[in-house]
Amino acid sequence: xxxxxxVILALLLTSVxxxxxxxxxxxxxxxxxxxxxxxxxxxxxxxxxxxYIVIPEMANGLNLSIFSFIAVxxxxxxxxxxxxxxxxxxxxxxxxxx
Amino acid sequence: MMNKYLNTKxxxxxxxxxxxxxxxxxxLTAIFAIAPVSMLFGFTAYKADWxxxxxxxxxxxxxxxxxxxxxxxxxxxxxxxxxxxxxxxMINSRYFAISLSCSKKLPKNKLLKVFASHVLGDEAYAxxxxxxxxAMLIIRFTIFLSWILFGVAGGIIAGLFPNLxxxxxxxxxxxxxxxxxxxxxxxQNRPYKSGLITVPKAxxxxxISGLFYYTLGGIYFWIPSIILLSTISYLxxxxx
Numbered sequence: 001x002x003x004x005x006x007v008i009l010a011l012l013l014t015s016v017x018x019x020x021x022x023x024x025x026x027x028x029x030x031x032x033x034x035x036x037x038x039x040x041x042x043x044x045x046x047x048x049x050x051x052y053i054v055i056p057e058m059a060n061g062l063n064l065s066i067f068s069f070i071a072v073x074x075x076x077x078x079x080x081x082x083x084x085x086x087x088x089x090x091x092x093x094x095x096x097x098x
Numbered sequence: 099m100m101n102k103y104l105n106t107k108x109x110x111x112x113x114x115x116x117x118x119x120x121x122x123x124x125x126l127t128a129i130f131a132i133a134p135v136s137m138l139f140g141f142t143a144y145k146a147d148w149x150x151x152x153x154x155x156x157x158x159x160x161x162x163x164x165x166x167x168x169x170x171x172x173x174x175x176x177x178x179x180x181x182x183x184x185x186x187x188m189i190n191s192r193y194f195a196i197s198l199s200c201s202k203k204l205p206k207n208k209l210l211k212v213f214a215s216h217v218l219g220d221e222a223y224a225x226x227x228x229x230x231x232x233a234m235l236i237i238r239f240t241i242f243l244s245w246i247l248f249g250v251a252g253g254i255i256a257g258l259f260p261n262l263x264x265x266x267x268x269x270x271x272x273x274x275x276x277x278x279x280x281x282x283x284x285x286q287n288r289p290y291k292s293g294l295i296t297v298p299k300a301x302x303x304x305x306i307s308g309l310f311y312y313t314l315g316g317i318y319f320w321i322p323s324i325i326l327l328s329t330i331s332y333l334x335x336x337x338x
Binding site for chain 2: 003004005006007008009010011012013014015016017018019020022023024025034036037038039040041042043044045046047048049050051052053054055056068069072073075076077082083084086087090091094095098
């Protein structure tokens with residue numbers, strides 16, 4: 001119980017350091033810094049999200065499940081599908097092919 | 099200055115109903131996607147001798163997805179408090195940049211601001227883009243509460259049916275696919291229209307972050323990738 005409680009505290013400390021504290025730094029940003037934080041930073045984060053999701057799957061060897069990622073790309077970019085349809089189609093494809 | 103008042107005006111506007119009509123399917127899909135991951139966490143934690151109360155508390159206070167999963171084996175191996183804190187901080191280091199990028203949108207009330215920051219997650223961040231402050235809070239707290247609920251449910255199920263799941267199940271894939279869709283949608287919409295991102299720039303971004311991923315691994319690639327991509331992007335866009 002004590003050990004698990006320390007794990008919970010460690011995760012709480014993590015949350016405070018990486019999520020709560022940065023959110024409190026909101027003042028005195030100039031226009032350039034604001035542009036960097038509100039426009040450029042999210043773009044970089046989303047690019048890293050895609051890398052973070054796709055690369056591990058590719059690193060495990062190119063199996064058929066990679067088609068579910070391609071399906072998401074096609075449905076989102078070309079067919080302009082909604083989130084629900086894309087998720088259902090791609091998830092089904094993943095579990096069928098993997 | 100306009101941004102300061104934008105959120106309040108939007109919340110009070112007549113277009114709110116239409117906006118929440120758009121929000122509901124997004125939230126339901128996000129819940130559908132995170133539920134298996136959260137249940138798997140609850141299931142795994144229960145099998146690692148965590149009580150239901152502890153599963154509830156770790157989801158409530160230590161809400162961090164992959165960080166929670168990583169903490170389980172660390173805890174079992176007898177890792178110290180500082181080791182667990184360090185590893186989970188590294189795993190979730192992206193939230194530092196994420197939290198910084200949306201800090202302006204948070205409510206002014208300090209307590210609500212702290213809670214809203216604590217419940218920030220990947221899916222919530224991706225969905226809340228382009229939405230007002232109230233919608234942002236609804237998105238964050240709905241996903242957070244769903245995470246706790248399904249985590250506890252996973253623990254209860256593990257108690258009832260301990261051999262229900264195979265060891266090699268990949269329950270995180272729906273959440274990954276949702277995140278992938280939201281990331282692609284974000285990149286092809288807002289930044290593209292503002293000239294911030296183009297296909298060559300995005301390709302360069304994937305190459306750089308991919309290189310960092312291969313050299314530093316999935317835990318440590320976040321911060322250097324985000325810093326380098328942001329710097330390059332800033333320099334490339336300066337002339338515009």
